[in-house]
Amino acid sequence: MSQSSAAYPSAVPVGVDTTRASIARVYDAALNGKDNYEVDREVLAQVRTVAPQVNDLAWANRDFLIRACRFLARAGVDQFLDLGSGLPTAENTHQVVQRVNPQSRVVYVDNDPSVLVHAQALLASNTRTRIAEADIFRPFEVLNNATVRNELDFSRPLALFHIGTLHHYLGEDAAALMQTYIDALPAGSFVAIAHFHDPETAEYSELARNMEDKFIHSPMGSGRFRTRAEIQAMFGKLEMVEPGLVRCDDWWPDGPHLLPLSDVRNCIIGGIGRKP
Ligand SMILES: C[S@@+](CC[C@H](N)C(=O)[O-])C[C@H]1O[C@@H](n2cnc3c(N)ncnc32)[C@H](O)[C@@H]1O
DSSP states (O other), rough: HHHHHHSOOOOSSSTOOTOOOOOOHHHHHHTTSSSSHHHHHHHHHHHHHTTTTHHHHHHHHHHHHHHHHHHHHHHOEEEEEEEEEEEETTTHHHHHHHHTTTTTTTEEEOOOHHHHHHHOOOOOOOOTTTEEEETOHHHHHHHHHHHHHSOTTTTTTTTEEESSGGGGGOOOOOHHHHHHHHHHTTTOEEEEEEEOOOOOOOHHHHHHHHHHHHHSSSSSSSOBOOOOOHHHHHHOOEEEOOOOOOEEGSOOSSSSOSOOGGGGGEEEEEEEEEEO
């Protein structure tokens, strides 16, 4: 190996395929991150032809995640299982919850090589935060993962996040998938979900359908806009924390909306349920 190649390693981490769009990198591009490639940005360009404000979907989702972290950490939850962590573009779960309680433990789970490489580097010196590699749509694979089991105490309440993830699951049994997770949680645990939404209104349904069509037929291949009933079913019999399952922007907002919400912000909803 020449000296120059050792001194200037490739910017593309080993195992990252820059010819295929990845969910994590498309999301990173929507959040104005730097860990994405032309193939990822092209997915957003296609969706932008029907939804010019498509980046707002990602921001509504990420801002919901941050508020959910703050809410749950302040409510005393100190263990977090964050499924589908994404790239460290914006503020991350561990940063928010460990600011409230430095003792909080966080386990991220993802299967994207870019995410795993970045997380390992970012978390190298954080003894209370780990990343596990598993398929988040295979609950038993996650629940039996050694890192998940070693780091989290399943005899005490924890928070499980499926935020900005389940719309990438194209099966019809998302509620059953979530029920497997819910069954494994101890009483007093919380589940937070944010999901692309078809509002079933004359005003926004067509927008949702058009975005879904673009996402699913793009090289990323996923992005389902489910109905409110379908998304609510993913919480099973959990007790919904106020204000329930609402537009992400309306869930414990940091203040009044100073500007009108863009149309796409009607197409993503989120909520938190508690296991009694
Ligand atoms: C849109 S990002 C959401 C990130 C974060 N939860 C948030 O809300 O900001 C979705 C993440 O889920 C991950 N993901 C998608 N399908 C997955 C699977 N089957 N197994 C593990 N991770 C997956 C992607 O790699 C990506 O990091």
